[in-house]
Amino acid sequence: MAEENITFSLPDLGEGLVEATVLEWQVEVGERIGRNDPLVEVETTKSAVVIPSPESGVVAGLHAEEEQVVPVGAPLVTFTVERKDGPQAGIVGRVPTEEAAPRRRVRLKPPTD
Amino acid sequence: MTTNPVGDVTMSYVDLLPEAPGEAVPVLLLHGFGSDFQMNWGSTGWVRDLEAVGRRVIGPDLRGHGASDKPTESAFYLPEHFVSDLVDLLDRLGLERVDVVGYSMGSRLAWELALTAPERVRRLVLGGFGPDNALAGVEEGVPGEGDTPFDQVYRTVVGLPGNDADALAACALGQAARPFTPEPRPEGVPILFAAGAKDPVAAGVEGLAEAIGATFVEVPKRDHVNAVSSRAFRRAVIDFLEVDADEA
Numbered sequence: 001m002a003e004e005n006i007t008f009s010l011p012d013l014g015e016g017l018v019e020a021t022v023l024e025w026q027v028e029v030g031e032r033i034g035r036n037d038p039l040v041e042v043e044t045t046k047s048a049v050v051i052p053s054p055e056s057g058v059v060a061g062l063h064a065e066e067e068q069v070v071p072v073g074a075p076l077v078t079f080t081v082e083r084k085d086g087p088q089a090g091i092v093g094r095v096p097t098e099e100a101a102p103r104r105r106v107r108l109k110p111p112t113d
Numbered sequence: 114m115t116t117n118p119v120g121d122v123t124m125s126y127v128d129l130l131p132e133a134p135g136e137a138v139p140v141l142l143l144h145g146f147g148s149d150f151q152m153n154w155g156s157t158g159w160v161r162d163l164e165a166v167g168r169r170v171i172g173p174d175l176r177g178h179g180a181s182d183k184p185t186e187s188a189f190y191l192p193e194h195f196v197s198d199l200v201d202l203l204d205r206l207g208l209e210r211v212d213v214v215g216y217s218m219g220s221r222l223a224w225e226l227a228l229t230a231p232e233r234v235r236r237l238v239l240g241g242f243g244p245d246n247a248l249a250g251v252e253e254g255v256p257g258e259g260d261t262p263f264d265q266v267y268r269t270v271v272g273l274p275g276n277d278a279d280a281l282a283a284c285a286l287g288q289a290a291r292p293f294t295p296e297p298r299p300e301g302v303p304i305l306f307a308a309g310a311k312d313p314v315a316a317g318v319e320g321l322a323e324a325i326g327a328t329f330v331e332v333p334k335r336d337h338v339n340a341v342s343s344r345a346f347r348r349a350v351i352d353f354l355e356v357d358a359d360e361a
Contacts, residue, residue: 106205
């Protein structure tokens, strides 16, 4: 079982936003985190979001302080992960794609006529 | 205007079942003005937290918002119309009783729901909300052109993808027609207020909570926009909702 470090950068949060402010880390260095667990809370000019972890692993380093403004693409966090297949070069963490919730539409009180 | 403007509006919602459905009371989440379910509750960690404690989540996009219909006349946006939508939705889903969590305008509507149908609401959480009329003056001017806390909220949300400026203006006017009053309060429903320490929209909330015998939690260092995703806020609400959640 090989270990490797993976650095995850601030993802593109959409809407042409180029930066975000770190509000609160949801993990500490040395803590184990699961994929999709809450990683960090950030704020843009539009809204505040909790970014889920792209990896399961141990948090090896946080690259931004709380209240720090981070440009999209800048390093955010480094994980130490275990790889069964041995190390793979050039891996960059990605935000897990959100599973679309089943959305329904109801017509409320449809007209009787 | 029609005689029954509430009638023909289609509402989009999600119904999220936990992995291990139990007896716990479902939670109805009501988003704020100019937001929608996903933005207010999905991307901010709430759905995940509620699912982690085994709660079923019902998440509508309120009329005028998200993927729901967006009429552009204020006559479609009175608080009682939203309440009618929500009671209808609970009936459709066969839910006798839910916990309700609102934020900002969603809190105003959650209050109205609990006032209208207290037997349908077990516990009530009002986030980012206070006794001041957030919509004071909206009827006189153009939304977003003044300098009230609401004007600031309006300017923030009006340009978001999917929002319809005419529908939002109509919604603001409809809401302004029914200012909040703290009396009477919803009968027999435990209430938690929570707001950012720097949230001008919620000014005076602590006094309101005390006056009506509710609990108040302040979210340190946060304002109206960034209190929503705060871990301290989410934890306080879940602690409040978890009281006897399996016994209702």
